[in-house]
Amino acid sequence: MIRNYIKIAFRNLFKNKVYSSINIFGLAIGIACCLLIGMYVINEWSYDTFHSKSDRIYRAWVNETTPDGREIMNTATPVILGPTLKSNIPEIEHLTYLYQFSNLAKTSEEQDPLTEQVLAVNDDFFKIFDFKVINGNREALFSSPSSVVISKEAAERYFGNVDPIQQVLSIRTGDEYRDFTVTSVIENPPSNSSIRYSVLIPTQNLEDLVGQQGMESWFNIFGSTYLTLSEGTDPKQLDAKFASMMEGALGPELYEETNYTVGLQPLTDIHLNTELPAGIAVVTDPAYTYILAAIAMLVLLIACVNFMTLSISRSTSRAKEVGIRKTIGAVRQHLMYQFWGESFLMSLLAMGVGITFAEVLLPFFNDLSQTTLQLSYNLETVGSLLLLSLFISLIAGIYPALILSGFRPVEVLKGRLNLSGDKGRFQQFMVVFQFSFSIVLVIGTITIYKQLQYVQNKNLGYQEDQVLQLESGFTNSPQVPINQILERASSRKQILETELSSLPDVQVISTSSFTPVQTAGWFRMGFYNDQEQSTDFHANFVDADFIPALGIKLIAGRNFSENNPSDSRRAIIVNKAAVDYFGWENPIGQRLSGKDFIDHEIIGVVEDFHYESLHTPIEPLILAQNPEILLSGISNLNIRNSFDPRYTLKFSSGNLEGMVSSIQEVWQQVAPEAPFNYTFIDEVLDTQYRREQRLSRIVTTGATLAIIIACLGLFGLASLMVVRRTKEIGVRKVLGASASSIVLLVNKEFTQLVAIAFIIAAPIAWYAMSQWLQDFAYRIDLGIGLFALAGLAALAVAWLTVSYQSVKAIFVNPVESLRSE
Template sequence: MLKNYFKIAFRNLFKNKVYSSINIFGLAVGVACCILIALYVQNEWSYDEFHSKADRTYRAWVNETTPEGRELLNTATPVILGPTLKDNIPEVEHLTYMFSFSNLVKTPDAQAPFDENILVVNKDFFKIFDFDILKGDPGNLFINPSSIVISEATANRFFGNQDPLQKTLSIRLTDEYKQFTVTGVVENPPANSSLDYRILMPDQNLETLISERGRNSWFNIFGSTYLTLQEGTNQADLNEKFDSMMKGVFGEDFFTNQDYKVGLQPLTDIHLNTEFPSAQASVSDPVYSYILAAIAFLILLIACVNFMTLSISKSTSRAKEVGIRKTIGAIRQHLMYQFWGEALMMTLIAFLIGITFAELLLPFFNDLSGTELTISYGAGTLGVLLLTALAVSLVAGIYPALVLSGFRPIEVLKGRLNLSAEKGGFQKVMVVFQFSLSIALIIGTITIQQQLNYVQNKNLGYQKDQILVLESGISNTPQSSPADIFEQSIRRKQILINELKASSEITSISTSSFTPVQTGGWFQMGFRDNQDQPKNFHGNFVDADFIPTLGIKVTEGRNFSEENPSDARQAMIVNEALVEYFGWENPIGQRLPGPEFDQHEVIGVVENFHYESLHTPVEPLAIVMNPDILFSGISDLGISNSFDPRYSFNLSTSNLSQTVSQLREVWAQVAPGVPFDYTFVDQSLDDQYREERRLSRIVTTGSVLAIIIACLGLFGLASLMVIRRTKEIGVRKVLGASSGNIVFLVNKEFTKLVAIAFVIATPIAWYAMSTWLQDFAYRIELGFGIFLLSGLLTLAVAWFTVSYQSVKATLINPTDSLRSE
């Protein structure tokens, strides 16, 4: 009997080639989408779980509450926090402070250095994290301050196939190179690691990189503190100990009208938790993972619904088969097994094709999502795929099996088969469900695209086209004198101007510690005003050409002037947000209201410009030519980005490649041995919203596939309707109905279904997109036009799909349709 079931299944599969192909293709596409998106989501949700101590490893955070009630939460922590935790919290098993910076690295005999990311850690780093040590003695990696551990990729870059152990690298610290010996090679960080590294340096070098004052201040933050707790320790039980520890540090009086809390964030929580600042870790918005997981599930669900709809639409062609088999003794249970078995067979074929699709599309998906995912076929993966195939076949095939096996033999053989309104209603519900999801996905796609267009085209308050930003290569660390470093960049800039004065393609050149395209923000500075109240603002060091080079608008006062020597000593320009923050009615001539600041005065006010991404509002900003003005009066300093000086070139040329080549040649003469590391402002702005752009592409692709699969289901339902109403159409044509009347008759019912789907999808999509847009401080308004456009697009697609069956119905000869008994 089982053999006959398979024979019948294969005969039906090949007899109805178009129907089978549509069903299998729809499921295969759904399976491929599910596999690819599941790989991405699983990678996102598995960040840092490969560490054996991940369940008891944490990143410390500090949260300062000012007397005015403002909370300053940071995962970049003071250097002194680590030793304080070690001395006061016995539950801390291992602890390392991580300080990340970039600088020039080369082999002793190399001419051109590389700009490398360097991570300063202590020997506990490898006791906390399970990064495999490929070469070297794990117990003697940091035997002295001149020892370094490098990643496998770094070893290949500098030494090729040679053994890197005991070889030396020259790393520039402050303004000179220092020799370091390679004592170990560690694996490249996995794709699902929130920590990245190229070179690991022992923390004894912090004395060179960060001043003693910076290392001992609770309000200067540079790096991050990671630790593991002893087994059996409950993180929540440590809160009281942290509070007691901080009272011992600051004294009881400090907490009268302010607070300073220390807490721990689980390691596995870091990557998908945007409530904490990212600091040095890789952080992703979990909303994107949820959206993609939902899209994968919905595409597969639409494919299953499509399978059911098409199966029921073909049920009339197998009615006599069911009637005859029941007449000769077949019971309903066996018929159900057969039809469900056919569904299982088609599902397995679809899964095999879907896995093939997934393998073929994986490179494209990796490019789309910016990942390096691979599909592994272990026992666990194969088991999940098989169980999923069984579940899908059950969901997709059980209802058609119930319908087909329930036909009554006498009615079937007498030609009185009538698909009840209940079954037709179920199909309509499925179509409404499919198109509700499709409309919601279209609304999401259009909204995301419009927001990204808004971000790209919004006036950011500065010129972003044809502005080239070049790294100066002048090292700047917290230990360095900012004024001396900035003075060096000014001198190098003057040499550049002299070398490029004959070039008409370069309008102006400026130097600054930060530019608007850097991730991580500018200086975060805090001080106590004349009433001993904490105040906070952002800062930047610039030259007189910075504002005109970037086209920033001065709304009051004037720009810096090199013709006025006092500007280089004591002038300050602020933005409108800082004027509002301090409540200045007449800002010109004002000074920051802190008693410790060196002599200075505000000479100008610039329009608020977006020096950070549009995710955050424009905050108070002060820019000066003399760094000592700001450093003299602040008590808090946050640095989440390198502030090595940078040069901004305003280019007025259509031949950018030629101009860049000219700059490269001049740079090689002006700064020999320093990499020509540049970027364009508009390209960097695009990179700031890379994650949103990837989401947009994936959602758009998912929406197109969902609509295609939904249209296959609609095609099946239209087929069923035409078959069911064959005689009615014939009678109408005999009575004089035109082809247009027939097309309208068939399309009218589906128009109602799309309208119902639109009503259902609109509030769901509005809520989802409103929530997503909340992540942007500057965003579009969700107007009704987006929803109307999505509904009309879906309706147009539905009409196009159904019209094939409508036109086909008009071509039926009334004589044939009325003789169809």
């Protein structure tokens, strides 16, 4: 019997090649889309789960409450938190402090240095995390403060095919290079690791990096604290111990004033939790994974619905087969098995084609999603694919199996079979379902595209094009005060100005501690004002050319002036947000109200400009030439970026390649020890929204696939409708019906269904996109025009699809149509 079922299934498959191809191709597209996006989503959800102790690993966070009720939370924690936790919380098994900084590294004097992200950790790092040692002794990774552990990728980059063990890697710390000996090589961090690394040094060097004050202050934060708890420990039960610990560490008065709270975040919660600051970890908005998972399921579901609607539409052509088989003794259960078997066979074929599509498209998808995913065919994967095929065949074949097997033989053989009524309505419901979600995806695609266009074209308050940023080569170090680093950068700038004066394209060069394209943010500083209220602001240390170089608009007062010596000593410039925040009616001549600030005054106010991305609102900002003005009076310092002074070069349009080449030649003469690392401001701004760009491309692809699958269904349905109404169309043509009236006749029903789908889709899409846009402080409005455009696009696609069959019906000779009946 099974052999007979298989034989009939193949016979029907090849007998109806067009409809079989439509079903297989539609399912294959849905499966390929589901596989690719599913791999990406699973990779996102599996972050950090590969560690054997992942259920016991936590990242510490700290939270302060200001007198005015604001909470300041950070996953960047003070260095002193680690030893305090170890000495007060016995439930902690292992603890490490991760301090990440960017600096230069090289293997010899002759080699050009490379910029590396260096991570300072202790031995417990390798007891907490399961990063595999592939060369070297795991028990003696940090045998001395000058030991260094590097990733496989870094080993290949610096040493090629030479054994790196006991080789010397020079890393710049402060003003000079320091030699470190390679003791081990560890595997590259997996793609689903929130902790990234290439070079690791022991935390014995931490004091050299953050200074003695940084080691002891509770309010200077630099890196992140990770720890493991002993088995069976509930982190919630430690809250009381944390409170008692902090009261003892800070003293009752300061503890009550700041309400300094310590908490723990599970390691596996970090990657998809945006409620806490990212710290040094890789963090993604979980909404993106849910959106992508929904798109994958919707495309597959639309493909299954497509299968059902086409199978029901073709039921009339198999009605006599069912009637005869029932007449000669076939029972309904066997017929259901037959039709489910055909669905399973078709889904298996679609699975094979879909996997082929996925393999072919995987490189494109990896480029699209910035991942390195791979399809693996182990026993678990093959079993999952077979279960997916079975699931698809059950979902896609359940309604056709019930409908086809339920035909009454007498009605079928007497020609009284009627598929209108409930069955027709179900078919219409399926079409509405397909187009509803297709329209939701189209609206999502248009919304994301328009928002990206908005953020890329919005006036950011400074000049974006024809501006180049160049790393100075000087790095912050506790041994070298900030003002000295800036003085050295300024001295180098003067030499650059002299050497570049022969280049007419270079107009202005400025020096600053940060530039607007450093997405991790500028200095964030806090202080207590005259009323002992906690107040905070962002800061940047700049020279007199910073504002002209970026074209920032002054709305009151004046810019810093090199002709006025007191500016470099006591002048500050604030933005409009700071004026509003501090409540200054006439800001010129005012000063910050904190009692510890040295003598200073406001000489100018700039229009608000976006020194961070459009995801965040513009906050109070202070620009100063003298760092001591601000550092003298603050109580909190948050550094989310490596403080490496940078040069901003404003240039006129011309031969960019030649200009950059000339600047590089000058740079190699002026600073031969520093790499020539430059970027164009407009290019870096474009990369700030890569996440949204990736989402836009994936949603656009998903929407396109959904529309294609829905149109395949419409094409098949319209074809079957024309076949069923052949006699009616022939009679209408004989009676003088025009070509346009016949087109309208065929298109009318589908137009109504698409209209209903739009009415359903519009509120769903509005809610979903409203939620997505909440992630932006500056965003577009969801106007009626956007929805109307999506509805008209869906209607146009449906008309084009159905009209092909309508036009075919027009050119059929009515004599042939009537004869066929």
